[in-house]
Amino acid sequence: MVLENFCKGIYPSCSTITNRENFIDGLFKAAGGTVYISVSYKRQLYSGDKVFVDAQKADLRGHDNQKTLEDFFYENIADDKVMDV
Secondary structure, three states, rough: OOHHHHHHHHHHOOOOOOOOOOOHHHHHHHOOOOOOHHHHHHHHHHOOOOOHHHHHHHHHOOOOOOHHHHHHHHHOOOHHHHHHO
């Protein structure tokens, strides 16, 4: 799956997250990421102007992150939007 498509499919249903940059931050943190990404790069990842490269993916691999990702989605996707995702 392309990160841009994933973000655009999920973020609109996350009423508790105020902007796209915070969505990227929360998603990466829940996935176990610790790498700093600039605000402009987050915007470009979201829009698809930049691709999600292997170096960024490597930081997310090897973590038992299913529970933290589930919690991230559970806490941020509005109940009335679950079927929209």
